[in-house]
Amino acid sequence: MSKGIYVVVEQRSGKVQNVGLELIGEATRLKQDLPDDVVAVLLGSEIEGEVEKLFHYGADKVILVDHPYLKECVTEPYTKAITAIINEFDPEIMLFGASSIGRDIAPRVASRVKTGLVAETTGLRTAKTEEEFAKEASMGCADPTRALLMTRPAFGGNLMATLMCPRTKPQMATVRPGVMKKIEKDETRKGELIKYNVDFTEADMNVEIMEVVKADKKSVDLTEAKLIVSGGRGVGGPQGFDIIRDMADALGAEVGSSRACVDAGWIEKDRQVGQTGKTVRPDLYMACGISGAIQHVAGMESSEFIVAINKNDAAPIFEVADLGIVGDLKVILPKLAEAVRKYKASKATN
Ligand SMILES: Cc1cc2nc3c(=O)[nH]c(=O)nc-3n(C[C@H](O)[C@H](O)[C@H](O)COP(=O)(O)OP(=O)(O)OC[C@H]3O[C@@H](n4cnc5c(N)ncnc54)[C@H](O)[C@@H]3O)c2cc1C
Known part of the structure; x- marks a missing residue:
């Protein structure tokens, strides 16, 4: 019988990445209903x-495969190793980060082991109701109590679809970085x-890595930021981001953005928050001049x-905001930044 909630943990330059730890956290939550390792x-x-x-x-x-071919992620050896692990250990569930590696x-891997894959999920849970059990059973699931329900945005994010993989194992999903919580x-x-050996042959290493070059542009990782100040179309243009940057600087925060500003070329793509950008979970998220479209909210609502600062008191962003300020961001933000700096200076002298 298939058993175990498996998480493929990514490493880059020999360091485990956060997304793997987040998925382990999610697996421990799933374990409360599906008591596997x-x-x-x-x-x-x-x-x-x-x-x-x-x-x-x-x-x-932990199943560890340690081999020189696996130093960097190369498609063929990684696929071969994970496929071999599935064939050997027969997991019930297998989770990957929805990163470039995952x-x-x-x-x-899904294709090689002939199972399904739900990509870019935002929610995972086991089937619970009689109705869900019946649906799983009617689709050929041998044990509906072990069925995983995988939720992801569909139709441009306008509805959330819940998918199942009732007949084949493992039940596989990718999950975007920042969506799940580490414990x-x-x-x-x-x-x-468990140290596991994979029989690699020279033919498996079908790519030769000459050099690993890190992008020289200073790219940000918003998924790790504790404080984010984001600007939307309401900033009015690329210069409008100066006010956002100044506010972020006062707080020691990162700058984020809605897609509208990225599409307009006002700011770099790696700053985009939302369904097709980053999913973030900072302690503080400031949405300035952002209307609160469902695709934006999907990436920041777990903050x-x-x-929210918006001059339209009916903007949907206020529905997810803990604190809403109705007004012009160009008036409010400079005052707020000044107040934060004054407060920090007074704390430093006391
Ligand atoms: C498949 C798909 C994927 C998408 N993915 C994403 C995504 O990942 N991230 C994302 O953000 N969007 C995404 N979008 C786009 C999304 O639907 C919205 O179009 C976008 O989020 C709108 O950006 P905005 O809020 O900055 O602009 P707008 O909707 O134009 O809102 C601007 C807001 O600023 C306010 N405002 C104007 N001037 C001021 C001022 N001076 N002071 C204060 N407030 C002011 C206005 O009242 C308004 O609420 C996606 C869309 C699709 C179809």
């Missing part, structure tokens, strides 16, 4: 030093390490505290 799959070269961390964040077991590897780190947690 949470198993992290870690591929890399000389990477055993990262294993403990996976236990600390909730993994019961988007590349997950569909290939609290517990350094006393221990688990079982701890949302402040």
Whole structure:
């Protein structure tokens, strides 16, 4: 019988990435209804030093494949290793980050093991109601109590679709970085390490990496930011972002944006928050001159505290805001930035 909630944990330059820890967190939540082990799959070269961390964040077991071919993510060896793990261990569920790595590897693996894949999910849960069990059973699911319901935006984000994979295993999904929450780190947690060998041949390494070049443009990772000040079309143009940057600077925050401004060329794409941008979960998200379209909200509604500034008191962004300010951002933001700087200066002198 298929068993285990598996998470493929990404590493870059030998360091485990947050998205893997977030997925382990989600797997521990799924485990409350589907009491299988949470198993992290870690591929890399000389990477055993990262294993403990996976236990600390909730993994019961770690399957480690350590091989020079896996130092960087190369499509063929990664696909081969994960496919071999599925064939050997027969997981019930397998989760990947919807990152460039997960988007590349997950569909290939799904195709090789002949199962389905739900891409870019934003919600995962087990089937719970009699109606859901009956639906799963009618579609050929042998044990509906182990069925995973995977939710993702559909039709341009205008509705949320819940999908199932009733007949084949594993039930596979990719999840966007920032959507799920890590659990609290517990350094006393221990688990079982399984070292797994994959029979690589020279032909598997069908790509030669000459050099790894990091993008020289300073790209931001909004998914890691604790504070974000975002601007929308209401800033009025590329210069309008000077006010947003100044507010962000006062707070020590990152600058985000709606897609409208990215499409208009006012700001770089890696600043875009939303369904086709980044999913963020900062402690503070300030939406300035952003109307609150469903596709934007999908990427920021899990923020701890949302402040919206908009001159239209009926703007939908106020529906998700914890604090709404109706007014002109060009008047409000400079005053707010000044007040924050004054407050910080007074704290520093006290
Ligand atoms: C498939 C698909 C995917 C998409 N993905 C994304 C995505 O990832 N992220 C995203 O953001 N959008 C996305 N969109 C676009 C989305 O539908 C909206 O068009 C977009 O979010 C609107 O951006 P906005 O709020 O900046 O602009 P607008 O909707 O034009 O809103 C501007 C707001 O600024 C206010 N305003 C104007 N002047 C001022 C002022 N001086 N002071 C204060 N407030 C002012 C206005 O009242 C208005 O509410 C997507 C759309 C589709 C179809």
